[in-house]
Each structure stands twice: as C-alpha cells, then as structure tokens.
C-alpha cells in the first residue's frame with residue numbers, strides 16, 4: 001500500500017479516504033484515480049530537500065507526465081514551476097490560469113507557432129534544443145520586438161542506466177547541443193550576441209526512471225569542466241543550471257529508487273563543490289521531475305472480464321482497458337503491481353497474466369502476478385500509473401479514453417471526463433462526394 005491507500009472494513013481498497021468500489025460504481029472503469037495527498041507529499045519532499053541549503057532553486061513539474069487543467073492548477077497551488085513540451089501543454093497551462101512567467105518550454109522541434117505563442121505569453125524560458133531553433137527564436141523575437149528568456153539544452157554525453165528508449169544524455173541523442181564537440185560553446189556565443197535573447201542558463205536531462213544518482217553527478221561535473229572554460233573564454237557563467245528530471249520510482253518491489261533527499265543532496269552538493277572548485281558563483285538550481293511527483297499517486301481501476309486458461313502454460317485474466325490507457329508495458333516492458341480492489345485483503349492464490357482488451361498480442365499489462373482467484377466483475381487496481389498513463393493514452397481500437405478523478409480526505413472530484421463514442425467521432429466527416437469518377 002502506498003500513500004493514503006488502506007483496506008477498509010468492507011475489505012475494499014480505499015484511496016484518499018474514498019472506497020475504490022464506490023468510485024468504480026460512480027464513474028465506471030477503466031478509471032484513473034489520483035491520490036492528491038501523495039502529489040502534495042512528493043512536492044514537499046523535493047522542496048524540503050533543497051531547503052537544507054542556502055541556494056536558490058526551482059522545482060518544476062514536468063507536465064508531460066500528466067497534464068490536465070486541474071493538475072496544472074494543483075501544481076500552481078503547490079508552488080511548482082511548470083515544464084511544458086508542446087503548444088497543447090502550454091495552452092492547458094494558460095487555460096488553467098497558471099502564471100506564464102513560471103513556465104518553461106521544452107522540445108526538440110518547436111514550431112514557429114509554438115515559439116510565437118511562448119514569446120507572446122512571456123513565458124519564463126524557452127529551452128532551446130538546437131541551432132535551427134536558436135535561429136528561429138532569434139528571428140521571431142526580433143520580428144516581434146520582444147525579449148525572450150532562453151536556456152540551452154546540452155547533451156552531456158552521460159549514459160543513464162535506464163531503458164534505452166528513455167535515456168537522453170548520451171552523445172547519440174536527438175536532444176540538445178552536444179557538450180563535448182563544442183556545440184554548446186557556439187550556441188552560448190550566438191545567444192550572447194543576439195540582442196533579443198536573454199541567456200538565463202543551461203539545461204541537461206539525462207533520462208527517465210533513473211535510480212543511480214551517479215549519472216546526475218557525472219553530468220554536473222562534466223558540465224562544470226566546460227563552464228570553467230566558458231567563464232575564461234567567453235566571460236560567461238550560467239545564472240540557472242537546470243539538471244532536468246528523471247528521478248525513478250518503485251513500480252514494483254524490485255525497484256529501489258534513491259530517496260528524494262539523497263538525490264537532491266547529491267545534486268546540490270556536487271554543484272556547490274564544482275562551483276567552489278572553479279571559483280565561480282552559485283547558480284540557481286532547477287529540477288523538473290514528472291514521474292516522481294505524480295507516478296505513485298495514480299492507480300488505475302479496471303473491471304475483470306473474460307479469462308483464458310492454457311493448462312501448464314498460463315492463465316490470462318482480461319480487463320476492460322489495456323495499452324490504450326497504459327502504453328508503458330508494451331513500449332518499455334514496464335512492470336506493475338496490482339490487487340483485486342473489492343477483495344483487497346485476500347491472500348494471493350494463483351499466478352496469472354493480466355491482459356488488456358486491445359487487438360494486439362503485446363497488450364499484456366502484467367506478465368506474471370499472484371492474485372486471489374479473480375472472477376468476472378472483480379475490480380482490479382493497478383498501482384503507480386500516475387505518470388505517462390493518461391498522457392500517453394490513445395484511442396486505438398476506438399476505445400474511449402477513461403475518466404480521471406482526484407481523491408483527498410474522503411472526497412472525490414472528477415477532473416477529466418470519460419470520452420464517449422460521440423467524442424470519438426467529433427472530428428470524423430462523412431464522405432460527401434464520390435472519390436473516384438465512375
């Protein structure tokens with residue numbers, strides 16, 4: 001059990017003081033349930049870890065992990081800065097009333113429209129990824145006659161030990177200016193010379209679901225070796241050093257992430273040591289966690305449907321969702337834990353695979369899990385689905401996307417409505433004219 005999860009007197013899983021069986025009856029399944037107190041606690045933990053040090057810092061929530069109007073409003077309430085990676089995420093933040101000066105915009109191929117939108121709304125910083133983007137930012141800001149705040153994203157050449165699809169810090173990456181081949185230095189020179197660009201600092205992000213703090217330490221040390229040179233040659237030191245996100249969480253008992261305090265201590269103490277070593281002032285340190293803020297807060301509720309038993313091979317139990325609401329097992333072989341939420345206290349009796357209902361053999365949510373014997377209509381709760389679940393959900397097989405509810409202190413609140421069949425067809429147009437002349 002995580003966060004505020006408990007088993008109540010009816011033997012049901014309760015989250016945030018709300019019975020999950022009641023939630024499933026009220027909103028239907030599949031259903032994403034977010035434990036708001038867990039989101040608050042994670043945010044507090046990051047800030048408390050920084051507060052030990054006499055430094056300026058910013059904790060930005062990476063909204064790609066889960067973006068919605070209510071989530072952005074919660075981030076604002078928790079005084080988190082906001083990382084967006086598309087016009088859509090920026091639009092969500094603006095509609096949510098999030099203060100634009102606290103937003104920074106990522107991405108390796110921002111469109112002209114996205115850059116214009118960022119400049120128009122005076123967002124906190126555009127994190128520029130490559131030279132063609134840097135030129136676009138310069139040209140657009142000159143045309144608009146507006147100053148634009150910029151961070152430069154560097155690829156530090158550090159391998160993070162995680163799934164190969166989610167490492168980003170290695171040299172052969174589509175993201176960022178290469179630190180080792182002199183690109184970053186040229187980008188700094190370009191930005192310093194551009195009159196409409198205010199170069200606020202540097203950024204690196206080495207990957208996601210990282211357990212080993214050494215990746216961050218090596219990246220910071222490597223960046224500082226270069227900062228010392230840029231200081232001498234260009235008289236430039238960054239006011240902001242954004243070390244990205246990527247802090248891992250425990251999806252299963254096998255996962256052993258470092259506590260937030262250890263991670264932040266290592267990051268901050270490495271920055272302090274490097275700045276002292278090179279006799280440089282301390283930058284403001286920014287981080288941008290996504291998964292570690294919302295991942296553990298999310299639980300997906302499914303209804304168990306059909307079963308298939310292949311004697312001596314495997315028993316499948318099938319739920320009413322799958323890779324359309326959680327792509328991670330199919331994409332990264334991600335592993336999850338689950339319980340039968342309406343019989344939460346029962347002991348496991350058999351090994352099963354949890355299959356989704358989509359028309360793909362790879363649509364298996366959990367390959368092997370021990371559960372009580374499941375029956376049609378049981379409620380399956382899959383834990384730790386708060387990050388990159390809803391945000392990577394899709395309508396494959398024309399499945400409507402599930403609803404999202406927030407729960408806290410015995411109250412539940414619908415924050416994203418379930419899609420309907422009509423919603424699925426909202427952009428479809430009927431065939432008007434014969435396509436082929438007879």
Ligand SMILES: Cc1ncc(COP(=O)(O)O)c(C=O)c1O
Pocket residue numbers: 062065083106168205207208209244245246247288289290291292387
């Ligand atoms: C630039 C950047 N910042 C922050 C994040 C958030 O990562 P995570 O959700 O693993 O903390 C990502 C995703 O990997 C990212 O690409």
Ligand SMILES: N[C@@H](CCCC[NH3+])C(=O)O
Pocket residue numbers: 064166208209328332387388392
């Ligand atoms: N979507 C990924 C993480 C990628 C993060 C974005 N750079 C996941 O589910 O783990």
